[in-house]
Amino acid sequence: MPTTSLIPPSASLETDSCDTAHAGDPAVLADVAGRLLDDRTVQAVADVFKLLGDPTRVRLVDALSHGERCVCDLAALVKLSESAVSHQLRLLRSARLVRVRRTGRQAFYALDDHHVLGLVHDTRRHVEEGER
Amino acid sequence: MPTTSLIPPSASLETDSCDTAHAGDPAVLADVAGRLLDDRTVQAVADVFKLLGDPTRVRLVDALSHGERCVCDLAALVKLSESAVSHQLRLLRSARLVRVRRTGRQAFYALDDHHVLGLVHDTRRHVEEGER
DNA sequence: AGAATATATGAATAGTTGCTCAGATATCAA
């Protein structure tokens, strides 16, 4: 069920939207407005998606889905410099999507979030479903 | 189960990674490399996330989750110009995340993808779980 | 101690993105 509102989508007659001051049926619109996600949540959600919205970071998450890896192995897997990988891992780490375990001079990164893999898998299924 | 590989994550001894030419245990690394998502999939997945990685577009998807809406109502809901909203809707539309239904001079947009709401909901739950 | 290795970090830069503004298109109303 895509609609949670009790009031039907586009009001009674769909011709009474968008006159002066750009107001649709005020009652319906106010109802929807009251149900919108708050700014903080919207920003937080967008931030997570933005982090996953880069091929390099998707590759890193994908690589880490097979177990923890050190920076230089990750660099080899995603075919980028260790510096570039380190920069990206820092972003993922500051959002707690990955965590580090340091041993000697090596840093082993691992996924630190049971949701992230799910998101990537869902999206993967979605794009594979869409190409036809 | 986060790990799909049959070969354990960091090889037998975790000290045999990253010598010359940045190769960890070649066997393990090659195994992981062979399981990585291909470039096309990675790019497609990142593209979807990138699309959702913007507060305005998250707001639009959220607003549309309560039913179809015309451009100017959406503009009022997300508090942006109709031009800005139209630009963003075009991006969402070209990725088939939303669809249009034109009636007279109005354009009613609706979610065109049963996965997208799920992604937003999952991520919302994730960020709300993370703040504590 | 000194050299080599693994990672991290800051600055610089090329590329991208999201908005505004002005104008185009299309529909409806008088």
Add this chain to the structure above:
DNA sequence: TTGATATCTGAGCAACTATTCATATATTCT
């Protein structure tokens, strides 16, 4: 037709991003 409304589109610009390069830090080996 003329004017108003709803949406779309292109150009321009300020802000952001991902990489590279040079360098710093920290650890191990000889």
